[in-house]
Amino acid sequence: MRISAPARAEEPLHIVIDQGKVEPLPIALPGFIGKSQAERDTGTNIAKVISDDLERSGLFRALDPRSFIERSMDFDTLPRFNDWRIINTEALVTGQAVIQDDGRLRVEFRLWDVVRNQQLRGKKYYTTPENWRRIAHLVSDEIYTRLTGETGYFDTRVVFVQESGSKIARRKRLAIMDQDGANVSFLTDGFDMALTPRFSPTAQEVTYLSYFNNKPRVYLLNIESGQQEVVGDFPGMTFAPRFSPDGGKIIMSLDTRGNSDIYVMDLRNRRQTRLTEHPAIDTAPSYAPDSRAISFESDRSGRQQLYVMRSDGTDIRRISWGEGRYATPVWSPRGDLIAFTKMLRGRFYIGVMRPDGDPKTERLLTESFLDEGPTWAPNGRVLMFFRQTPNRRDGSGGTVRLWSVDLTGYNLREVPTLGDASDPAWSPLIK
Amino acid sequence: MRMLRLSKIAGLAVGALLLAACSGYNGTSSVASDSYADPSGPVAGSQEDLEANVGDRIYFAFDRYDLNDAAQATLRRQGAWMKMHPSVTVLVAGNCDERGTREYNLALGARRANSAKDFLTSLGVDPARVSTISYGKERPTCMGSNEECWALNRNDITSVTGGPAS
Amino acid sequence: MRFGFFLSVLAHVAIVMAAVVTLPSMFDGAEEFQMLPVEILEIGSETNVRAAALKIAEAPEPEPVKEEEPKFAEAPPPPPPPAMNEPVADDAMPALAKASDPKPKPKKAEKTSVKNTMPRRKPKPPAPQSKDELDLGELQALLDKAPKDEPKPQPQQSDDALDSLDDFLAEDQADLPRRAIGLGDGLTISEVDALRQEMQKCWRPPTGAANPEELIVELRIFLKEDGSLVRAPRIERSGTSTFGKNSFTMAAEEAARRAVVMCAPYDFLPADKYERWKEVTVTFDPASMVGY
Numbered sequence: 001m002r003i004s005a006p007a008r009a010e011e012p013l014h015i016v017i018d019q020g021k022v023e024p025l026p027i028a029l030p031g032f033i034g035k036s037q038a039e040r041d042t043g044t045n046i047a048k049v050i051s052d053d054l055e056r057s058g059l060f061r062a063l064d065p066r067s068f069i070e071r072s073m074d075f076d077t078l079p080r081f082n083d084w085r086i087i088n089t090e091a092l093v094t095g096q097a098v099i100q101d102d103g104r105l106r107v108e109f110r111l112w113d114v115v116r117n118q119q120l121r122g123k124k125y126y127t128t129p130e131n132w133r134r135i136a137h138l139v140s141d142e143i144y145t146r147l148t149g150e151t152g153y154f155d156t157r158v159v160f161v162q163e164s165g166s167k168i169a170r171r172k173r174l175a176i177m178d179q180d181g182a183n184v185s186f187l188t189d190g191f192d193m194a195l196t197p198r199f200s201p202t203a204q205e206v207t208y209l210s211y212f213n214n215k216p217r218v219y220l221l222n223i224e225s226g227q228q229e230v231v232g233d234f235p236g237m238t239f240a241p242r243f244s245p246d247g248g249k250i251i252m253s254l255d256t257r258g259n260s261d262i263y264v265m266d267l268r269n270r271r272q273t274r275l276t277e278h279p280a281i282d283t284a285p286s287y288a289p290d291s292r293a294i295s296f297e298s299d300r301s302g303r304q305q306l307y308v309m310r311s312d313g314t315d316i317r318r319i320s321w322g323e324g325r326y327a328t329p330v331w332s333p334r335g336d337l338i339a340f341t342k343m344l345r346g347r348f349y350i351g352v353m354r355p356d357g358d359p360k361t362e363r364l365l366t367e368s369f370l371d372e373g374p375t376w377a378p379n380g381r382v383l384m385f386f387r388q389t390p391n392r393r394d395g396s397g398g399t400v401r402l403w404s405v406d407l408t409g410y411n412l413r414e415v416p417t418l419g420d421a422s423d424p425a426w427s428p429l430i431k
Numbered sequence: 432m433r434m435l436r437l438s439k440i441a442g443l444a445v446g447a448l449l450l451a452a453c454s455g456y457n458g459t460s461s462v463a464s465d466s467y468a469d470p471s472g473p474v475a476g477s478q479e480d481l482e483a484n485v486g487d488r489i490y491f492a493f494d495r496y497d498l499n500d501a502a503q504a505t506l507r508r509q510g511a512w513m514k515m516h517p518s519v520t521v522l523v524a525g526n527c528d529e530r531g532t533r534e535y536n537l538a539l540g541a542r543r544a545n546s547a548k549d550f551l552t553s554l555g556v557d558p559a560r561v562s563t564i565s566y567g568k569e570r571p572t573c574m575g576s577n578e579e580c581w582a583l584n585r586n587d588i589t590s591v592t593g594g595p596a597s
Numbered sequence: 598m599r600f601g602f603f604l605s606v607l608a609h610v611a612i613v614m615a616a617v618v619t620l621p622s623m624f625d626g627a628e629e630f631q632m633l634p635v636e637i638l639e640i641g642s643e644t645n646v647r648a649a650a651l652k653i654a655e656a657p658e659p660e661p662v663k664e665e666e667p668k669f670a671e672a673p674p675p676p677p678p679p680a681m682n683e684p685v686a687d688d689a690m691p692a693l694a695k696a697s698d699p700k701p702k703p704k705k706a707e708k709t710s711v712k713n714t715m716p717r718r719k720p721k722p723p724a725p726q727s728k729d730e731l732d733l734g735e736l737q738a739l740l741d742k743a744p745k746d747e748p749k750p751q752p753q754q755s756d757d758a759l760d761s762l763d764d765f766l767a768e769d770q771a772d773l774p775r776r777a778i779g780l781g782d783g784l785t786i787s788e789v790d791a792l793r794q795e796m797q798k799c800w801r802p803p804t805g806a807a808n809p810e811e812l813i814v815e816l817r818i819f820l821k822e823d824g825s826l827v828r829a830p831r832i833e834r835s836g837t838s839t840f841g842k843n844s845f846t847m848a849a850e851e852a853a854r855r856a857v858v859m860c861a862p863y864d865f866l867p868a869d870k871y872e873r874w875k876e877v878t879v880t881f882d883p884a885s886m887v888g889y
Contacts, residue, residue: 012817012876012877012878013784013789013873013874013876013877013878014877014878014879014880015789015792015793015796015877015878015879015880016793016879016880016882017793017796017797017800017856017879017880017881017882018882018883018884018885019797019885020797020800020801020802020856020881020883021797021798021799021800021801022801022802023801025801090855090859113851113855115855115858115859116829116851116854116855116858120851123637123638124637124638125637125638126637126638138637145844146844146847146848147848147851148803148848149803149812149843149844149845149846149847149848149849150844150845151844166574167571167574168570168571168572168574170569172569193569195533195569196533196534209537214564215564216537216564216565236541237537237541237564237565239534239537239538240534240537253534253537253538255537255538255541255565257545257548257549258496258541258542258543258544258545258546258549258563259542260538260541281535281538281539281542283534283535283537283538284532284534284535297534297535299535303494304532304535327531327532327534327535328532328534341532343530343531343532346530369576370529370530372532372533373532373533388529390576391574391575391576392575392576393575393577393580394574394575395574395575398576423533
């Protein structure tokens with residue numbers, strides 16, 4: 001609310017704007033054009049996926065195509081900006097899909113600022129026709145980045161646990177999908193219980209907990225080859241694995257005779273190093289993006305709380321000081337925040353706080369009967385987690401699903417899955 | 432080998448559960464359970480013997496792994512029973528209710544299983560005969576989301592993995 | 598009944614067999630998973646586009662292309678050389694590698710863009726600069742039902758601001774007659790406030806950014822007597838980041854400029870004090886708008 005009236009006539013009037021509108025940016029996405037029916041279909045599908053991506057981010061509002069005035073558009077012609085401004089859009093995306101003589105699909109798009117009458121972005125992509133969805137996500141990323149400044153996260157995947165069967169004999173298998181819920185495929189057959197998958201920084205591998213042979217151990221799975229191996233040679237249960245930011249190490253908990261401590265295993269030389277040594281439960285480790293620090297949870301104070309230590313295990317500091325129990329700290333890829341699960345008076349919350357543990361920085365984003373296990377989109381702007389609803393007395397009624405929420409706490413949405421799903425882990429940006 | 436066999440049993444259980452959805456299962460079910468009904472009682476040293484005459488599970492308070500009086504009494508009976516059947520080996524599985532986070536509950540289940548193992552060992556049972564596993568909150572025995580179910584799901588379940596009956 | 602029982606037994610056996618058979622092959626159940634390559638090329642900016650069937654008046658004012666600029670723009674840079682806008686074409690480009698390549702390769706583009714399906718055109722001579730903004734102004738005026746020469750009603754907000762600024766006013770009243778009329782006289786607080794209110798209605802600040810304090814943008818705007826823009830707003834100051842311009846500062850600049858353009862014309866400003874508002878600097882400060 002600062003206002004500075006001019007003191008002297010020579011100086012121009014100066015005003016400060018520190019309040020704005022927090023509403024999604026209106027954007028128009030006519031179907032990408034094409035000459036043949038196949039091209040037009042692909043173009044329509046691409047525009048729909050982009051529109052859904054942007055809407056789901058909560059930062060954009062895709063306008064109803066029925067309101068569009070300019071209809072027949074040529075990709076290489078300037079849009080009639082007035083026709084778009086008059087329907088109150090601020091951005092316009094035009095595009096075309098071409099199936100070339102060599103059989104490849106070419107997709108081109110232009111992003112227009114219709115307020116200032118200029119092209120902001122233009123790109124073309126070549127791929128195989130069945131890969132149109134990926135191109136749509138790449139275009140969404142471009143639009144999102146150009147208009148918000150944030151790195152896009154639409155061309156990413158999510159690995160998660162697909163749940164099926166009765167609540168007592170639950171079948172849990174690893175699955176992978178695009179971040180919008182499309183293209184689901186299974187990574188394990190579900191015969192052995194699989195839990196807590198996490199991506200490697202290249203998104204080529206997943207580390208997770210498998211009950212193969214009824215021995216809970218951390219495994220490393222190559223997504224493309226399907227090959228996997230047990231990580232390390234530990235005497236007891238290993239669990240809660242997570243990759244180091246460079247992908248060279250896996251950090252996890254090892255249980256020996258009822259005591260869980262944190263270990264790190266170097267994947268190159270197979271060396272195992274113990275990082276914590278305390279009779280309390282130490283688990284859910286997560287590296288800072290610069291690899292210098294590790295966050296984890298421990299009940300060494302008497303109940304679950306969050307801690308940060310140097311990556312060699314020294315200088316352990318508690319960072320959670322609020323009421324209740326805190327769990328599953330996950331460092332943001334941006335490094336500025338740690339997301340966590342909080343339990344207080346029978347309710348579960350997803351929240352974020354700064355790694356320095358300043359209690360004033362704690363913000364709770366969601367609340368329900370059971371919200372658990374946040375994972376960050378690679379731009380550090382969106383969180384995904386799973387939400388379980390209570391079962392009735394006979395075990396029916398309860399569901400467990402994936403949800404996403406913006407860092408600001410807005411835009412809470414269910415991520416579409418086929419049936420029950422839990423333990424989501426967002427992939428890094430796919431290179 | 433034992434583990435593999437256990438997995439197979441688990442496989443059968445899954446198969447049976449899949450079939451539970453079939454119509455007409457009820458008839459077969461009664462046939463199957465009839466075959467277990469042995470008028471002379473369960474084989475000594477078997478899982479059925481443990482469940483019927485000793486007690487195969489103990490319960491814990493919320494977020495706790497210490498053994499209350501009832502738990503200690505059950506474990507004393509289990510210890511005596513294991514001495515009576517010296518070839519029996521067991522697996523103690525620690526379980527938790529759904530009101531905690533997954534990874535913490537895996538650790539807590541391990542603590543609970545280990546509490547029982549330590550107690551049995553203190554009674555003179557060879558630790559090599561008692562293995563442990565944690566299922567965290569993944570293997571509830573009671574399905575509802577209510578205090579009664581949660582209390583039942585905070586447990587250790589002992590199962591026979593080897594011995595005269597196997 | 599007996600047949601049904603037989604079938605049931607058969608089914609049970611089959612399922613048990615299936616369960617046992619699947620046992621050894623626990624890890625090869627994964628379905629084929631393949632990552633498909635995508636090639637990406639840049640498409641040039643508006644210079645590639647035919648302005649078919651468009652009046653020259655509607656040609657976009659060439660905005661400086663700041664995308665690849667390494668430094669802050671102190672003042673609006675001159676229209677970019679055409680090469681900046683050309684497609685970065687590199688046919689044998691490996692999948693996705695180009696997507697993050699920030700460097701334009703103008704020379705290569707010159708050559709390879711020949712096979713581009715889009716006709717290359719020289720940049721249009723800058724259209725009469727104010728024309729486009731004039732069109733926009735007219736459009737806004739059409740959309741705006743408020744009578745042209747009266748200030749738009751901003752009663753509540755203005756009054757609030759006035760209340761909270763009583764002290765300020767009391768101090769100033771001696772040498773700054775509030776409702777005085779005449780060239781060179783200052784605007785009243787409520788007049789300034791009306792302008793501020795109007796602009797913040799159009800401004801969509803960057804929220805959720807890691808360092809919002811680095812996204813402060815200061816624009817200088819030049820207004821005609823009817824309140825419309827003389828030309829596109831000029832960036833006076835942008836970003837305090839030591840890392841130079843990035844996608845965040847760029848998006849912040851554009852959001853600020855869009856706000857100013859979108860809200861024009863500022864026809865509620867008192868015509869008799871035109872000298873005081875023909876030039877205005879506006880600071881857009883998102884710091885208080887972020888979740889933190």
